[in-house]
Amino acid sequence: MPVPREYPDGLRERAVREVQTSGRPIAQVARDLGMRKEALRQWVCQAEADQGDRPDLLTTAERAELAQLRKKIAELRWASEILKAASVFFAKELDQPCTRPTR
Missing domain, CATH: 1.20.5 (Single alpha-helices involved in coiled-coils or other helix-helix interfaces)
Structure with a gap:
């Protein structure tokens, strides 16, 4: 059985979009949205891999x-x-x- 997600998908997408469009540091966006900065950093890295910006990571x-x-x-x-x-x-x-x- 999959582990329940701590944050809803909509919040994840919003947080990643905020980091990518605003140019603000991940830690600041995470603090503003009330989430762990490491979780947001992983989501941003995964989004970059999915967009083809990070060839070193798997999509x-x-x-x-x-x-x-x-x-x-x-x-x-x-x-x-x-x-x-x-x-x-x-x-x-x-x-x-x-x-x-x-x-």
Whole structure:
């Protein structure tokens, strides 16, 4: 279950827009809007990445894709472990001598 957001999306967008358009420092805008300055700094950085201004950071879409791929890798590793365990089990079964009754 996702963690509930501390600030509504509208406030986030307003705060980022205020920093980008006013030229005021992040700390001052955060103080005026009653939020943590580190949270606002992260939102501004993410907005800049999404706009293409920060090529060193992943965009929101890239972050979502990365999370999806990591989940898929975890599922594939889990399936691989199950298949390895099954192959060990069946290999042991094949190594057992045949116990058919002779006629």
